[in-house]
Amino acid sequence: MSSVAVLVELVRSGTAGGHVKCWERFAESAARLPGTAPHGAGGPGLDLTVYFLGDRERAETLAPHVRLVTLEPVLSTAALTSADGAEDATDLTPYHPGLAALLPRHDVWHLTHSFGYAATAVRLARRTRTARRPRIVGSVHTDVPALAAVYARYLARRRMPAGLLADRAARWAESGMRHRRDRLLRCCEQVLVPPAARAELARTLGADRLRPLRRGIDHDRFRPDPAARARLARAYGVPADRPLLLFAGRLDASKGVPLLAESVRLLRERGRRAHLVTAGAGAETDAVRRCLGPDVTLLGPLPQERLAHVYAGCDLFVFPSRTETAGNVVAEAMASGLAVVLPEGATTTRWLAAPGRDGVVVPRDDPRDWADALCALIDRPRRLDAVRRHAAATARRTHPSWDRVLAEDLLPVWLGPPGRGGTPRPM
The missing domain is CATH 3.40.50 (Rossmann fold)
Incomplete structure (x- = not known):
C-alpha cells in the first residue's frame, strides 16, 4: 500500500x-x-x-x-x-x-x-x-x-x-x-x-x-429545502417577508465585502426591501454593521451543517470576491438553489454552465453596477425563480462529487x- x-x-x-x-x-x-x-x-x-x-x-x-x-x-x-x-x-x-x-x-x-x-x-x-x-x-x-x-x-x-x-x-x-x-x-x-x-x-x-x-460538492448536504426559510427566521430572527441576500466567507477586503455592503446600501436607498445575511467574520464586520444597520444579520462563522440550512433559506448568493482559486461556496449555493451573483472574469464563474441563466455576472466592480444586477433579479421574481432552478440543475448535472x-x-x-x-x- x-x-x-x-x-x-x-x-x-x-x-x-x-x-x-x-x-x-x-x-x-x-x-x-x-x-x-x-x-x-x-x-x-x-x-x-x-x-x-x-x-x-x-x-x-x-x-x-x-x-x-x-x-x-x-x-x-x-x-x-x-x-x-x-x-x-x-x-x-x-x-x-x-x-x-x-x-x-x-x-x-x-x-x-x-x-x-x-x-x-x-x-x-x-x-x-x-x-x-x-x-x-x-x-x-x-x-x-x-x-x-x-x-x-x-x-x-x-x-x-x-x-x-x-x-x-x-x-x-x-x-x-x-x-x-x-x-x-x-x-x-x-x-x-x-x-x-x-x-x-x-x-x-x-x-x-x-x-x-x-x-x-456534497449534494446530500447542500440542496434546496422549502422549509429552510421558516427555520432561518425562527432561529436567527431574519425577516421572512423580503428577498434574502447571502454572503459566506471572511468579511474582509479580500472577498470584496466593502463593495458588497455599499451595493446593498444603494439597493435599500432605491427603495428595494432586501436583507443581507452573512456567515463568517472578519475585519469588515463592524463596517458592514454600521453601513447597513437593521438591514443585515451577521451570523458569524457557522459549521457546515448549519450553513447548509442558511443557504437553503435564502434567495440570492452575492459574492464579489476575485481572490478565489475555486470558490466552493458558490457551488454550495447553487446546489442549494440560490441565484448566484458573481464578478465577470472571476474564477468562480467557472461553476456556471450558462451565465445569465444559472447565475448572473457583473461586468464592473462598481457598487452601482452590483445594485443594478440585484435590482434586475429582485424586481422580476419570475426571472429570479428561473435562475434559481437553473442553478440547482447545473449543480446536479455538472458539479462533481x-x-x-x-x-x-x-x-x-x-x-x-x-x-x-x-x-x-x-x-
Missing part, C-alpha cells in the same frame, strides 16, 4: 474555512474506499493521514486506512490575527519536530500550503539519503500571496495610519509570499492546481509538472508513476 501524508498547516475546527473543509471531505471519500486491498488487486491501495494544526495533539480515525491528525503549532500566527480571529492561523516555524518524527512512515508527502509543515517536509527530504526517498507532491488551494497582501495592509493600518506605508507592507508581503510558495512548489514532482492558477504556475514550474485539481474528484484527480497522482522530480533546496 502507498501511505500518503497530506500536510494542511491550518487549524482544524468546526468553523474552519474551505481549505480545511476540502481535505476533510477528501478524507471522508477516502474512508469509503476499500483501502486495505493492495493496489491492483481490487482496491486503490491507499493509506491516508491528513495533518492539521490544533490546540493539542490528537488523532481521529475515519477508517482503518484513513485518519485525521492535529499537531500543536511551534510558532503560531494566532497572536497576529485581529480581535475577531477571522484570519486563518498557521505555523511559521522553519521546522516542526513533531511532524518530522511522523513523516518517515509515509511514502508520499503532499504539501498544501507554504508554511511550517511544508518547510519541514522539504528540509527533511533534503536530508534523506536512504533508498526509500519520499515522493513530494503539492497542491494550490488559495491565492496566499493575495491574502498576505490584504492582511499586511490591515496590520499596517492598525499600527501605521499612513496609507503609503500600508501599501508598501502589502506589496512586500505579496512578493515575499509568492517567492516562498514557488520555492516550495519547485521541490514537488507534480503540483495539482485549479484552472485559475495554471497559467501563472506554468510559467514558474513548467506546464508538464501541473495536474488539474477540482473541488467537489468529492468521491469523483478523489478518484480522478488525486489518486492518479498519489498512486501513479512519479512525475518529473523537484529538487529539495536549503530553506
Whole structure:
C-alpha cells in the first residue's frame, strides 16, 4: 500500500474555512474506499493521514486506512490575527519536530500550503539519503500571496495610519509570499492546481509538472429545502417577508465585502426591501454593521451543517470576491438553489454552465453596477425563480462529487508513476 501524508498547516475546527473543509471531505471519500486491498488487486491501495494544526495533539480515525491528525503549532500566527480571529492561523516555524518524527512512515508527502509543515517536509527530504526517498507532491488551494497582501495592509493600518506605508507592507508581503510558495512548489514532482492558477504556475514550474485539481460538492448536504426559510427566521430572527441576500466567507477586503455592503446600501436607498445575511467574520464586520444597520444579520462563522440550512433559506448568493482559486461556496449555493451573483472574469464563474441563466455576472466592480444586477433579479421574481432552478440543475448535472474528484484527480497522482522530480533546496 502507498501511505500518503497530506500536510494542511491550518487549524482544524468546526468553523474552519474551505481549505480545511476540502481535505476533510477528501478524507471522508477516502474512508469509503476499500483501502486495505493492495493496489491492483481490487482496491486503490491507499493509506491516508491528513495533518492539521490544533490546540493539542490528537488523532481521529475515519477508517482503518484513513485518519485525521492535529499537531500543536511551534510558532503560531494566532497572536497576529485581529480581535475577531477571522484570519486563518498557521505555523511559521522553519521546522516542526513533531511532524518530522511522523513523516518517515509515509511514502508520499503532499504539501498544501507554504508554511511550517511544508518547510519541514522539504528540509527533511533534503536530508534523506536512504533508498526509500519520499515522493513530494503539492497542491494550490488559495491565492496566499493575495491574502498576505490584504492582511499586511490591515496590520499596517492598525499600527501605521499612513496609507503609503500600508501599501508598501502589502506589496512586500505579496512578493515575499509568492517567492516562498514557488520555492516550495519547485521541490514537488507534480503540483495539482485549479484552472485559475495554471497559467501563472506554468510559467514558474513548467506546464508538464501541473495536474488539474477540482473541488467537489456534497449534494446530500447542500440542496434546496422549502422549509429552510421558516427555520432561518425562527432561529436567527431574519425577516421572512423580503428577498434574502447571502454572503459566506471572511468579511474582509479580500472577498470584496466593502463593495458588497455599499451595493446593498444603494439597493435599500432605491427603495428595494432586501436583507443581507452573512456567515463568517472578519475585519469588515463592524463596517458592514454600521453601513447597513437593521438591514443585515451577521451570523458569524457557522459549521457546515448549519450553513447548509442558511443557504437553503435564502434567495440570492452575492459574492464579489476575485481572490478565489475555486470558490466552493458558490457551488454550495447553487446546489442549494440560490441565484448566484458573481464578478465577470472571476474564477468562480467557472461553476456556471450558462451565465445569465444559472447565475448572473457583473461586468464592473462598481457598487452601482452590483445594485443594478440585484435590482434586475429582485424586481422580476419570475426571472429570479428561473435562475434559481437553473442553478440547482447545473449543480446536479455538472458539479462533481468529492468521491469523483478523489478518484480522478488525486489518486492518479498519489498512486501513479512519479512525475518529473523537484529538487529539495536549503530553506
